[in-house]
Amino acid sequence: xxxxxxxxxxxxxxxxxxxxxxxxxxxxxxxxxxxxxxxxxxxxxxxxxxxxxxxxxxxxxxxxxxxxxxxxxxxxxxxxxxxxxxxxxxxxxxxxxxxxxxxxxxxxxxxxxxxxxxxxxxxxxxxxxxxxxxxxxxxxxxxxxxxxxxxxxxxxxxxxxxxxxxxxxxxxxxxxxxxxxxxxxxxxxxxxxxxxxxxxxxxxxxxxxxxxxxxxxxxxxxxxxxxxxxxxxxxxxxxxxxxxxxxxxxxxxxxxxxxxxxxxxxxxx
Ligand SMILES: [Zn+2]
Numbered sequence: 524x525x526x527x528x529x530x531x532x533x534x535x536x537x538x539x540x541x542x543x544x545x546x547x548x549x550x551x552x553x554x555x556x557x558x559x560x561x562x563x564x565x566x567x568x569x570x571x572x573x574x575x576x577x578x579x580x581x582x583x584x585x586x587x588x589x590x591x592x593x594x595x596x597x598x599x600x601x602x603x604x605x606x607x608x609x610x611x612x613x614x615x616x617x618x619x620x621x622x623x624x625x626x627x628x629x630x631x632x633x634x635x636x637x638x639x640x641x642x643x644x645x646x647x648x649x650x651x652x653x654x655x656x657x658x659x660x661x662x663x664x665x666x667x668x669x670x671x672x673x674x675x676x677x678x679x680x681x682x683x684x685x686x687x688x689x690x691x692x693x694x695x696x697x698x699x700x701x702x703x704x705x706x707x708x709x710x711x712x713x714x715x716x717x718x719x720x721x722x723x724x725x726x727x728x729x730x731x732x733x734x735x736x737x738x739x740x741x742x743x744x745x746x747x748x749x750x751x752x753x754x755x756x757x758x759x760x761x762x763x764x765x766x767x768x769x770x771x772x773x774x775x776x777x778x779x780x781x782x783x784x785x786x787x788x789x790x791x792x
Contacts, residue, residue: 544590544593544596544597547601547602547603548593548605549565549605552602557643562645563645564599564600564601564602564645564646564649564771565604565640565649566595566601566603566649566651567603567606567637567648567651568591568651569585569588569606569607569651569652569654569657570586570607570608570610570654571585571611571612571657572608572609572612572620573612573618573620573654574618574621574732575692576692576711576712576738577709577738577739578692578697578709578710578740578744579692579697579711580700580707581620581621584610584654585606585607586700587653587681587696587699587700588652588653588681589651591756591763592606592763594760595763595764598760598764599764599768604640607633608622609622609624610657611624611629611656611660613656614656614731614732615732617731617732617733618739626659626660629660630663634664634667634668637650637664637668638674640674641674646774647674647675647677647767647770647771647774648668648674648677649676649677649678649679649770650665650676650677650679650680651679651681652682653680655680655682655691658678662678665677665678681759681763684759685755686758687755690714690719690742691714691732691736691740692714692739692740692741692744694742694747694751695747695751695755697744697752698744698748698750698755699755701747701748701749701752702753703756705749711744711747712745713740713743713744714736714739714741714742715736715737716736717741717743718741719741720735721734
């Protein structure tokens with residue numbers, strides 16, 4: 524591995540931090556680095572390029588997913604795959620700058636990126652998702668990988684791992700941006716809605732985001748802070764770290780399931 528020299532402290536200068544995180548990226552290694560390493564886990568950051576209100580960068584979801592994946596990979600001796608930048612975001616289409624990839628293309632692409640790692644001896648792959656619109660497709664990809672390959676493929680999203688509701692371009696997400704990339708965050712304005720969508724008698728009747736939030740923001744990001752963002756970020760990294768440690772400790776689990784022998788997990792012997 525090319526110098527996996529990671530800072531212990533989160534408070535290091537952001538430019539130092541990003542340089543240190545480079546060490547865990549697959550794209551920074553040579554093929555011999557990979558051949559000689561005994562790395563068994565790869566993380567795939569997945570995001571979206573889409574509107575995040577007038578104050579947030581279009582790359583918010585991928586910026587956050589990538590930073591969480593890289594910070595975690597350094598702690599648990601894993602590698603990060605090149606981030607999937609554009610995702611499934613048709614409902615943000617009326618906001619300039621948004622990119623939308625059809626679900627079948629997105630599924631095929633992420634499946635093949637993850638599947639490729641099996642040939643180099645990777646045993647476990649985890650998606651580090653930053654965008655809700657990708658959830659269904661990524662879960663299906665993980666299921667397909669578990670069925671068709673020897674990989675233990677797990678879906679993970681930072682928004683599920685923190686103890687807080689993460690609304691689109693709202694307080695939590697904007698706080699993490701203020702911690703990671705303060706130079707890219709403008710002056711936040713309150714969202715035109717408190718919650719996602721337009722719900723009528725149990726149906727989400729709005730097809731497009733601008734039908735329920737003209738400025739694209741959900742919730743109120745005006746009190747977002749870097750300190751809160753750091754806390755959320757560290758929680759997400761702690762959770763992902765713990766997941767990977769658990770998956771390594773319970774590695775036998777997926778082998779048992781694949782071979783149809785699940786009795787050991789049920790404690791019957
Ligand atoms: Zn987002």
